[in-house]
Amino acid sequence: MLQKRIIVCLDVRDGKTTKGIKFKGNVDIGDPVQMAEDYYKQGVDELVFYDITASSEKRGIMIDIVRKVAEKIFIPFSVGGGIRTLSDMKQVILAGAEKVSVNSSAVTNPLIISEGAAHFGKQCIVVGMDVEADFSKPSGYGIVINGGRTKVDLDALEWAKKIEKLGAGEIVLNSIDADGTKDGYELKLTRMISESVGIPVVASGGAGNSMHLADVFQKGKADAALIASMVHIDGYTIGGIKEFLNKENISVRI
Amino acid sequence: MNIGIIDYDAGNLKSVEIALNFLGGDYFVSSDPEKLIKSDKLIFPGVGEAYSSMEILRSRSLDNLLKEYFKKGNPILGICLGCQIILESSEERNTKCLGLVPGVSKVFSHDMGLKIPHMGWNQVQSTKEHYIFKDIPNNSSFYFVHSYYPEPDNSDSTIALTDYGISFSSAFSVANLVAVQFHPEKSGPHGLKMLDNFIKQGV
Numbered sequence: 001m002l003q004k005r006i007i008v009c010l011d012v013r014d015g016k017t018t019k020g021i022k023f024k025g026n027v028d029i030g031d032p033v034q035m036a037e038d039y040y041k042q043g044v045d046e047l048v049f050y051d052i053t054a055s056s057e058k059r060g061i062m063i064d065i066v067r068k069v070a071e072k073i074f075i076p077f078s079v080g081g082g083i084r085t086l087s088d089m090k091q092v093i094l095a096g097a098e099k100v101s102v103n104s105s106a107v108t109n110p111l112i113i114s115e116g117a118a119h120f121g122k123q124c125i126v127v128g129m130d131v132e133a134d135f136s137k138p139s140g141y142g143i144v145i146n147g148g149r150t151k152v153d154l155d156a157l158e159w160a161k162k163i164e165k166l167g168a169g170e171i172v173l174n175s176i177d178a179d180g181t182k183d184g185y186e187l188k189l190t191r192m193i194s195e196s197v198g199i200p201v202v203a204s205g206g207a208g209n210s211m212h213l214a215d216v217f218q219k220g221k222a223d224a225a226l227i228a229s230m231v232h233i234d235g236y237t238i239g240g241i242k243e244f245l246n247k248e249n250i251s252v253r254i
Numbered sequence: 255m256n257i258g259i260i261d262y263d264a265g266n267l268k269s270v271e272i273a274l275n276f277l278g279g280d281y282f283v284s285s286d287p288e289k290l291i292k293s294d295k296l297i298f299p300g301v302g303e304a305y306s307s308m309e310i311l312r313s314r315s316l317d318n319l320l321k322e323y324f325k326k327g328n329p330i331l332g333i334c335l336g337c338q339i340i341l342e343s344s345e346e347r348n349t350k351c352l353g354l355v356p357g358v359s360k361v362f363s364h365d366m367g368l369k370i371p372h373m374g375w376n377q378v379q380s381t382k383e384h385y386i387f388k389d390i391p392n393n394s395s396f397y398f399v400h401s402y403y404p405e406p407d408n409s410d411s412t413i414a415l416t417d418y419g420i421s422f423s424s425a426f427s428v429a430n431l432v433a434v435q436f437h438p439e440k441s442g443p444h445g446l447k448m449l450d451n452f453i454k455q456g457v
Contacts, residue, residue, distance in 0.1 A: 003395060070268070
């Protein structure tokens with residue numbers, strides 16, 4: 001039976017892991033390569049690195065980190081942030097990442113999804129969606145881009161279906177409303193999207209305790225759950241979370 | 255005991271190389287059949303699409319190399335697409351494959367209520383003793399990412415099964431060839447152990 005995945009997300013700025021709340025204010029919390037190795041040893045299933053470096057001149061720092069991570073951890077990981085072109089994708093894949101994640105750039109240029117899938121295989125292409133409640137939209141949810149700052153005229157459910165059709169291998173579904181609250185994932189949204197597409201959906205935003213992960217797997221029907229501050233700051237361990245999920249009869253890799 | 259890793263632009267070539275390097279394996283990466291034929295063992299990696307991958311193999315005469323190498327009887331490890339392409343054909347764009355082992359690669363169906371690709375960690379239940387599983391607990395999880403699955407004609411060749419809607423051969427072995435659908439290079443310590451078993455076999 002396919003197991004539910006726990007994915008740790010590391011936001012990287014100028015070569016350091018950083019943590020921000022609702023995209024406002026960031027603090028550096030450690031070295032991404034060292035942190036990746038620690039989580040690997042704890043049994044994390046996958047890692048995601050988001051390059052939130054503001055300037056494109058510093059992109060080389062991220063590629064260097066990807067290369068170092070690939071030499072130390074032997075589980076899949078993806079890289080996102082600032083990826084706009086096939087050549088951006090190629091750079092991170094050649095450095096050793098399994099997957100690349102596009103978000104805002106896919107909204108402004110959806111063809112990057114199909115082009116990426118054709119070049120690197122659909123399993124390489126992850127599309128991140130930043131979603132917020134919007135009652136003017138048919139599904140009740142709309143899409144925001146540029147780290148939650150810009151609203152665009154897209155219905156979240158329609159966009160998710162289009163992402164699948166364009167050939168993405170996976171969706172990372174981030175609830176802007178839940179992000180940073182530690183009140184739990186947006187279950188209704190996660191379930192709606194996960195049950196409407198035929199590709200895996202990774203839930204993101206809102207995890208504050210292990211029960212939140214159990215809920216998003218059982219009630220939200222997520223295939224994987226993204227966590228960050230729970231393990232970066234609040235002292236949870238991957239082993240501890242997995243033990244809890246196991247007791248809740250959720251199949252995870254122990 | 256040197257290991258040749260076949261370079262045919264497969265997506266996981268780099269990861270396989272990094273893992274072998276980490277394990278201290280004596281390996282080289284090449285697309286030159288003359289060099290690869292002389293290697294003691296061969297790794298046939300793979301992430302990609304069957305049809306275009308077969309075209310690349312043919313254009314570099316690597317299809318013939320694999321057939322010849324298989325006859326020679328030295329150990330071969332096929333990974334993911336490398337495990338599918340050694341069969342006779344694939345439902346992926348109706349591709350004629352190498353035919354080292356009788357069988358086909360079939361597509362998973364959304365009708366089974368499955369998310370496709372089959373992506374993530376799944377348990378591998380070994381059904382037969384094989385050196386590749388040495389010191390790896392049975393039913394350990396390995397990392398999978400694929401939309402097609404191998405179905406060798408002779409079910410006796412199956413050495414491990416995995417459930418995803420159906421139960422499929424996630425590892426099979428014929429003569430000195432062993433093929434795995436999952437990615438040992440991305441399956442943590444158990445995956446590294448499996449690669450190490452391949453490196454150390456017969457040494």
